[in-house]
Amino acid sequence: MLKKLLIANRGEIAVRVIRTAKALGYRTVAVYSEADANALHVEQADEAVCIGPAQVAASYLNADAILDAARKTGADCIHPGYGFLSENSGFAKAVKQAGLTFVGPPENAIELMGSKRRSKIAMQEAGVPVVPGYEGNNASDDELIAAAQDIDYPLMLKASAGGGGRGMRLVESESELANNIKRARSEAKQAFGDDELIIEKAVIEPRHVEIQVFADHHGNAVYLGERDCSVQRRHQKVVEEAPSPFVTPELRKAMGEAAVKAALACGYEGAGTVEFLVDKDRNFYFLEMNTRLQVEHPVTELITGQDLVAWQLMVAEGRPLPLAQDDIQLNGHAIEVRLYAEDPASGFTPQTGTLHQFTPAEGEGLRFDTGVRSGDVVSPHYDPMLAKVIAWGQNRDEARRRLIRALEDTTVFGVTTNRHFLSRIIADDTFGAGEATTAFLQQAFKNDPSLAPQPLTIRELALSACALSLGQSAQKGWSNAPATVMPMKLEARYETVELLVRHSGHKLLVAHGEEHYELQLQSQEPGLLCIIDNGVRQRCQYYRSGDSLYLQAFGRSWCVRDITHQPAQGALGTGSGKVQATMDGAIIDVLVAEGDQVEQGQTLVILEAMKMEHPVKADRRGTVGQLLARKGDQVKRGQLLADVQSTEEAAS
Template sequence: MFNKILIANRGEIACRVIKTARQMGIATVAVYSDADRDALHVHMADEAIHIGAAPARESYLLADRILAAALSTHADAIHPGYGFLSENAAFARACAEQGVVFIGPPAAAIEAMGSKSAAKRIMGEAGVPLVPGYHGDDQDPAVLQQAADAMGYPVLLKATAGGGGKGMRQVWSAQEFEQALAAARREAMSGFGDDTMLVEKYLTRPRHVELQVFCDNHGNGVYLAERDCSVQRRHQKVIEEAPAPGMSEALRREMGEAAVTAARAIDYRGAGTVEFLLDEDGSFYFMEMNTRLQVEHPVTEMITGQDLVQWQLQVASGAPLPLLQEQVRINGHAFEARVYAEDPDNDFLPATGTLDFLQPPEESAHVRVDTGVRQGDEVSVYYDPMIAKLIVWDESRERALQRLGTALAEYRISGTVTNLDFLYNLATSRPFVEAELDTGFIERHGELIFHERHQDLARELPLAALALLLQKQADTPVRPQDPYSPWQSNNGWRMNEPHLHRLTLHCHQQEYRVEIEQQSEAYIVRVADEESRLSGHLDGDILHVERDGHRQRGTLARTHDGYTLYMPEGACHFREVMPDTGEADANGAGGGLSAPMNGTIVTLLVEPGTEVQADTPLLVMEAMKMEHTIRAPGAGVVQTFYYQPGDLVDGGAELLNFTPAEE
């Protein structure tokens, strides 16, 4: 076994590897950039080496510096984590040449699966089922479109060197193909330095089911059950679970054996994931193989009772797999929810900020939190904005799902916008509870998940208003020297008048005027021409409320810009709109459009002086590893662009001058 390993990564996965290494008595070396000088993984490791500037291309992607750090600290092996250099065959080969063990598959296996088109060819020859598609070398746009036309729309464009949803576009008609291909190629070239594309038939309601495989140096190979990763946004996973709902033993065995066959076809070693599309009729098709540990590996650990990082270290050191296939057992059900700094209401735009307050739910045998940040840390523009992975386990899917909802409601984060309320609404939605899963789940049930229906507002707003009123009353101190003075009252008392409170709430992108009449122990809440009679009290952050004889309990959480009320039917995010005192900055009404965050201008899509209609794409910028299209807010004329392709821009910077059309 190794004496010392270097972790060539950062954040959550670096911390995760350090924990297992420490349990095994293995010393650890961290690497860090300028931005990560005080990061959690740096403090957890036994040693740490500075490797460069904040941008990943100047630090975590510099293979020579990382290898030099391993050699200088006498590390026996390098664990690459996921992302960065984890699937870089040249790095794996360089490690071998320097006598440092790469804790991952051989370079040849990485190369075989590194190209999606080559991977399809290898899998086809091995007898693994494939989705119909074009995987050829001729990359002429006309050839690619001809292939798409021939197989019929919709189709999926995918970068052969891609991953994580980057360089990928759904195309629903021939008219969209040219623009979608250009965008996918730009993103692929930016992310991977390779814009080679493949075209596949797009299955309209498939599930994304992947198999965890492990192979050792002694000819053994196993699959450790499956994970359902169907719920995605921007082709990136949101909530994963294991085992997959409705999976029969026969189908599990068939898919598992196909996954092990895929691994053996490339002489695989270590941890890998074979991803399949599972169609409604039970047929499944190879999609890709990730030659590394997956972000969602904890759900497999929770249902099998195995530490997959420990397996990686054992296999890389030459030991056989800890279990044979017949010894693998599945126990209970697990979910993983990815907690991100992002704005679900703004197309999941990544966010930055300082984590002023960070309180995860208490960990136990049922709840696990994998994170790489602490309170006071910054969510940086330079890296993926994941804050943590929340993992829950219980004996059944139903009970595990209840634990997930409770844990999400207990999570407290302030300082940046997060996706916590979105995750809660998704996890408590009827289709998800009933496991009606497919890769279009969020788009199909968006109105339900985002609570945009009238009945949601009618249910949520009175509860939110009452919770806010009770919180304001609890926050108002009473002077002990005169507790009975009417001037001390916070119950809306007026002589010979109803006890009224008037609030303005901002919820679901709109403002609502709310009137609350306090009648002894009851509250009459009037909002949007509807009236509700409620009674209740706030015990800390727990709201106890009764409406029409129905008693419920919820959780009120302060956020960076307001509150979120978590109730059994879902989460409601809102904030109080304070009266306008006339002091607002009037300078923000100009005709410019601003950068949503720090980033790089990729391309300008129109010429200065062009008349455009509302929602016309004007420019593309890249930020936090994603492309973002800036669109016209209405009809008008683009007067001037202030930046050119390749320019770096700060968040909030005015990008162009736009003159709205006269009404």
């Protein structure tokens, strides 16, 4: 019997594992970096050990520190979660050599499936369908270029050790290949410490469907239905659902049996996911096997009624699987989205900062898996996912409605999120019809005007003025105050606006140029306003931090700054030539030199942050004057990297 579980991870997955472990009677141990000293997973564990500084290489990837934490606390088993060391065969082996139980598959299975090249060969030998491609021993640039001629375009470059879309590139012509090999190798090296690549024939607009498998020490193996993960951005999953609206019972059985065959072929034990690409004719091809618990496992739990972490712990203790294949039943439909601190209007750049308020929605059929709460700081050191939002329903439409409502009713003040973007995906007609492929987001949202910077409406400006006029006091309104008229100057994200605000009694009239809007204050509580807008009572949540005001109402959320009493200042905007870091991160490549002529939109610097590469581009045509970016530099968001001078500036 195992008694004390150490979770070698952080964030929502650590919290989620702790929840089940406690319910089953385990004592729990959290590990944390110096940046995570006050994190939720640390608070919820029975014991916690600091394993190093914020940088993942010195903390969550430090196997020796994690094993030392297990020794100090007397933990007898380790759950790796997902990411970090979860698919590191060396770590699994080290855990075993330390006399501890690794809650995961054997190191040999991890090592085999961790190589896209070797796993494809193994699957071919096991009779599992695979995508045609090149996975030879020689993965030099010249060999890949030669192999591409035989495979033909379009094709996919993939990091052999990769996952999560990192080190992956779609190549549509020979002229693009050499540069994409360079970029894919660079990203793979940064993410996995291994720049080996393979090539696969690109399956155009496929479905990405994965099968959840489980195997025990007694030779039993089952599959627990499928998950459709076709809605992706840059090869990273955005929406996951179970069951797939595209998969028939016959296809589910065929894919499930192939996935079990794949697991048995590599001597698998524990939880694993076999991922397939499915074309329009429902032909399926092995993509990879993830030798861990998936981020999207909650949708499987909701439709099967099973706790997959509990299953993992059963297998780790040597017990047989709790259900046979015929006993596994699917009930209803579940959809999951990943709520990120990122800005869709600025190329989905990760956001950092303090979560002044984080209030997940509540309701029947809803589940939030999160590792943060109000007051926490979103750090540049780790993935910016705030929560997984999951909705279950008796059918797909019910799950969709619940999920949209959950996203609309969740409050996040302090950082920009993809909340509204996710809601629009779920409400989209193509997604609603179950017709979304891996090309869906690119096709549906590539030129979507709603992703562009949106100025505030006069209605939103009026509500902002209302909340600011009330200030931070607990007063109930202006009913006893004389009528006043005052100017107000607000800085929204994409504009500065000047308002004329008149309030008399409970009424407030806001003028912006030729536009006017009237609101009536019904009541005020800390963080909540109730107004009457055109005869309709509305509730508005708000949070004030210094000059900044965060609001959520009318199905939107926004932030303004009150700069009424601040002196005018020049602002760097579009076309300024000031090239700034879009987020905290590391400079991994500088593509220009001082004196170079550049075009508007040209990439000048490659910034690595949140485990992804991000291009930093010129906002105007001109000459590179001052170049402050250096390869290897750590930079802060907003830090000046280069100055692109106009022709007139360069001449002077």
